[in-house]
Amino acid sequence: MTNMKWVGKTALSGALCLAAFSGSASAWEPERNVEFIVPYSAGGGSDINARMLVEAIRQNDLVDQTILVNNRPGGSGAVGNSFTFNKSGDAHTIMTFNGGQMMSMVTNDADVQLEDLTPLGTLALDTLLLGVAADSDIENIDELVEQAKQDPGSITIGGAGRGGEDHLAFAMLNSSLGADFQYVPFGGTGEVTSALLGGHIDAAVFKLGSRMDPTQVRSLAALAEERLEAPYDDVPTFAELGYEDIQLMIFRGYAGPPDMPAEAVAFWEDVLEKVSESEQWTSGYIEQNNLIGTFMDAEESAEFYSNEKERYTEKFKEVGIIE
Amino acid sequence: MDILQSLLLGFATSLTVPNLFAALIGASLGIMIGAIPGLGSVTGVALLLPLTFQMDPITGIIMLGALYYGCMYGGSYSAIMLNIPGDAPAVVTALDGYPLSKKGEAGKALFTANISSFIGGTIGIVMLTFMGAALAKIGLMFGPAEVAALVVLALCSIGWLLGDSPKKGLISTFVGIMLSMVGIGLAFGQPRFTFDSMYLLNGISFIPLVIGMFGFSQVLEMMVNRVDAAGLMKKIGLRESLLNRSEVSRIIPVSIRSGVLGNLVGILPGAGATTGSFLAYVLERKVGRKGDELGSGKIEGVAASEAGNNAAAAGSFAPLLSLGIPGSGTAAVLLGGLMMWGVQPGPMLFQNSPDFVWGLISSMYLGNVMAVLAALAIIPFLVKLLRVPPAFMIPVIAVVCVVGAYSVNNSMFDVWFMLGAGVMAYFMNVAKYPVAPLLLAFVLTPRLETSLRQALDISRGDFSIFFNSPIASTLLGITALFVVFPFVRKLFPSLKRKAIKK
Numbered sequence: 001m002t003n004m005k006w007v008g009k010t011a012l013s014g015a016l017c018l019a020a021f022s023g024s025a026s027a028w029e030p031e032r033n034v035e036f037i038v039p040y041s042a043g044g045g046s047d048i049n050a051r052m053l054v055e056a057i058r059q060n061d062l063v064d065q066t067i068l069v070n071n072r073p074g075g076s077g078a079v080g081n082s083f084t085f086n087k088s089g090d091a092h093t094i095m096t097f098n099g100g101q102m103m104s105m106v107t108n109d110a111d112v113q114l115e116d117l118t119p120l121g122t123l124a125l126d127t128l129l130l131g132v133a134a135d136s137d138i139e140n141i142d143e144l145v146e147q148a149k150q151d152p153g154s155i156t157i158g159g160a161g162r163g164g165e166d167h168l169a170f171a172m173l174n175s176s177l178g179a180d181f182q183y184v185p186f187g188g189t190g191e192v193t194s195a196l197l198g199g200h201i202d203a204a205v206f207k208l209g210s211r212m213d214p215t216q217v218r219s220l221a222a223l224a225e226e227r228l229e230a231p232y233d234d235v236p237t238f239a240e241l242g243y244e245d246i247q248l249m250i251f252r253g254y255a256g257p258p259d260m261p262a263e264a265v266a267f268w269e270d271v272l273e274k275v276s277e278s279e280q281w282t283s284g285y286i287e288q289n290n291l292i293g294t295f296m297d298a299e300e301s302a303e304f305y306s307n308e309k310e311r312y313t314e315k316f317k318e319v320g321i322i323e
Numbered sequence: 324m325d326i327l328q329s330l331l332l333g334f335a336t337s338l339t340v341p342n343l344f345a346a347l348i349g350a351s352l353g354i355m356i357g358a359i360p361g362l363g364s365v366t367g368v369a370l371l372l373p374l375t376f377q378m379d380p381i382t383g384i385i386m387l388g389a390l391y392y393g394c395m396y397g398g399s400y401s402a403i404m405l406n407i408p409g410d411a412p413a414v415v416t417a418l419d420g421y422p423l424s425k426k427g428e429a430g431k432a433l434f435t436a437n438i439s440s441f442i443g444g445t446i447g448i449v450m451l452t453f454m455g456a457a458l459a460k461i462g463l464m465f466g467p468a469e470v471a472a473l474v475v476l477a478l479c480s481i482g483w484l485l486g487d488s489p490k491k492g493l494i495s496t497f498v499g500i501m502l503s504m505v506g507i508g509l510a511f512g513q514p515r516f517t518f519d520s521m522y523l524l525n526g527i528s529f530i531p532l533v534i535g536m537f538g539f540s541q542v543l544e545m546m547v548n549r550v551d552a553a554g555l556m557k558k559i560g561l562r563e564s565l566l567n568r569s570e571v572s573r574i575i576p577v578s579i580r581s582g583v584l585g586n587l588v589g590i591l592p593g594a595g596a597t598t599g600s601f602l603a604y605v606l607e608r609k610v611g612r613k614g615d616e617l618g619s620g621k622i623e624g625v626a627a628s629e630a631g632n633n634a635a636a637a638g639s640f641a642p643l644l645s646l647g648i649p650g651s652g653t654a655a656v657l658l659g660g661l662m663m664w665g666v667q668p669g670p671m672l673f674q675n676s677p678d679f680v681w682g683l684i685s686s687m688y689l690g691n692v693m694a695v696l697a698a699l700a701i702i703p704f705l706v707k708l709l710r711v712p713p714a715f716m717i718p719v720i721a722v723v724c725v726v727g728a729y730s731v732n733n734s735m736f737d738v739w740f741m742l743g744a745g746v747m748a749y750f751m752n753v754a755k756y757p758v759a760p761l762l763l764a765f766v767l768t769p770r771l772e773t774s775l776r777q778a779l780d781i782s783r784g785d786f787s788i789f790f791n792s793p794i795a796s797t798l799l800g801i802t803a804l805f806v807v808f809p810f811v812r813k814l815f816p817s818l819k820r821k822a823i824k825k
Contacts, residue, residue, distance in 0.1 A: 042369045043634060047369070070733070071732075071733055072732075073732050073733075075521035075524035076507070078521040078524055079521055079522065079732075079734065108507070108514065108524060110521070111521070136564075156780065162507075162510075162512035163507075164512075183779055184467075184777050185509050186509075188649075188655070190642075190648045194463055194646075195466055197648075198464060198465070198466055199466075200466030200467060216647075260405065267465065
């Protein structure tokens with residue numbers, strides 16, 4: 001069971017500190033198959049993320065044991081979250097954990113919250129853009145705001161889902177741009193694009209990862225921290241336009257069950273760091289999915305998630321999604 | 324012609340021995356995956372996708388295309404033989420397919436399903452080849468208001484499925500509407516009727532509901548009433564299963580009509596293959612020569628449904644290829660695959676990667692042919708399977724039901740739910756409440772609610788959005804005619820007689 005040599009080390013509790021020791025021969029390693037929980041269906045974004053991670057781990061020989069992906073969809077992630085939660089203290093269970101998953105914990109007031117899980121690390125970030133159809137006569141944010149002010153509620157902004165990333169981005173726009181927009185939720189980014197190109201809605205928010213074609217959709221501004229890379233390098237960020245509040249980076253990370261042993265946290269953190277530097281991951285996943293590659297260790301991730309959770313809660317309260 | 328030339332070029336790249344082999348493997352796998360209730364083309368494509376990364380992109384996409392087509396064929400098998408629809412569109416296939424099996428004509432139903440799938444699929448692909456871009460533009464004209472009007476039209480036609488007692492049919496429709504309300508709807512974002520269970524948060528899963536209502540209730544019925552199984556077990560040879568010339572000529576016009584309609588429905592955003600097969604069935608009921616007998620086990624019903632959903636599946640590729648918008652769940656997974664191969668879907672795709680696009684389109688022709696060949700080869704074995712005595716068959720069906728319900732979400736909750744739905748449907752059958760209206764209301768109501776709410780969000784609550792759109796007002800006008808016509812006919816019986824005399 002627990003490796004006695006490491007019991008003393010857990011007292012140090014600083015996961016960062018432990019990371020330095022991992023990789024040495026005496027560090028904790030999985031002793032049996034690892035269960036990798038994906039709280040969404042096969043073929044979705046989290047599922048692809050998990051399967052690419054397993055592939056990168058396998059090709060670089062980072063884990064000796066087999067990692068089995070287990071899809072536990074349902075309840076907007078709640079089923080998978082509670083599955084992982086019930087494995088308390090288990091070092092052999094890991095789970096994909098992303099921004100949307102945390103948002104639905106907040107909006108659904110779920111039983112399992114961020115505080116009940118053990119963040120392990122973050123490998124990718126996504127952000128959102130606000131765009132109009134390429135043939136729209138709206139050229140920039142000022143014109144959009146101007147029209148909305150002349151006739152409040154007349155400008156419709158579409159997005160995927162209610163209470164998710166797109167809706168949160170809308171909430172930020174609505175509260176910080178000083179105009180009254182109307183949100184129209186759709187079943188997915190594909191449906192949003194159809195409605196936008198068909199002229200049924202005026203503007204739309206969409207994720208960087210959904211790779212909106214610049215010849216079809218003119219992006220007015222990005223919710224990113226910094227300027228994006230081509231083909232979106234000519235799109236200003238909202239911060240550049242003077243709206244510092246409108247900023248949203250959606251994370252794709254990993255978490256374990258509550259009370260996961262510190263040496264196991266250190267092990268997974270180390271595996272994730274090595275994956276983030278591997279060729280398979282950067283070219284096979286990050287680039288292909290148009291994401292922003294990053295590496296945040298367990299402690300940084302925990303802090304980032306908890307700050308974001310606070311921000312999500314506040315914005316969702318502002319637009320009345322939660323009380 | 325430019326298009327023909329490009330298509331031939333596509334065939335030149337796709338017709339190689341390894342590609343044909345890949346198409347055959349894909350088609351066979353697809354038929355198996357489609358035939359297993361609970362596994363559909365989305366799962367099949369998602370699981371096979373990583374394997375194809377090692378292959379040449381053209382070979383990979385050919386294999387996936389063939390798998391997709393195979394799934395559409397396989398989905399009808401369990402619907403016809405066991406009354407367990409393998410996927411949502413196959414619910415409509417079961418309406419006539421299972422009664423045919425009960426009459427001992429399962430073989431004919433299977434052949435009809437395959438031939439009409441082939442015709443519908445071919446119509447869909449030909450339309451995609453020559454008018455893909457134009458079709459995709461028509462699809463864009465359908466916003467929330469237009470889709471809502473289309474669903475209203477589809478919903479009102481449930482009236483023809485109510486059966487002998489309209490009151491019982493309506494009650495069952497309303498139960499379907501209520502079940503569809505469970506969970507967090509897109510329209511309001513608040514949990515409804517979830518009783519604080521996280522398993523109900525995303526609503527009731529369709530597949531466990533269908534497997535229970537159609538399949539497991541059948542198990543109960545066969546256990547309680549042994550006579551029912553007699554028709555199923557009737558010895559049938561392959562020769563009796565083949566369609567004769569007059570039967571073939573009965574299903575061909577049906578398949579063509581349904582194929583064209585299904586294809587048009589398939590290109591609409593979010594409408595999908597289920598709406599395609601359902602509307603095709605409804606059309607057949609109205610215009611077909613044997614329309615009134617549909618539902619009692621007519622090959623026309625199977626043909627309409629299967630041609631409709633295969634054509635819709637091809638139709639959902641039009642927005643994917645010409646606009647980069649996935650028209651169905653499977654298309655969305657394929658879109659992920661295209662990006663992995665470094666292909667950027669969108670309006671420039673035809674200019675930027677012509678060999679890939681035409682390779683894909685020609686692979687759809689190839690996949691369709693491979694799937695029909697593989698399917699026809701399997702039928703004799705399927706027909707033999709039907710001769711297995713009920714004492715062995717019933718436990719097998721029960722196991723299929725349980726595994727199918729479990730595999731959708733890997734969840735025991737769904738298994739219990741499936742069993743409950745089966746018991747409920749058994750008693751509904753005993754009391755002569757029809758099950759089909761319940762399921763169709765369950766599928767269509769959330770689409771109506773979402774589209775209606777979106778339309779009213781856009782118009783700020785003003786219903787004139789439906790009358791200002793020519794498409795929506797036409798569709799609503801047709802609906803009104805459907806509703807009013809029976810009354811008018813009753814009020815003026817003389818009209819009817821005159822019409823008949825003419």
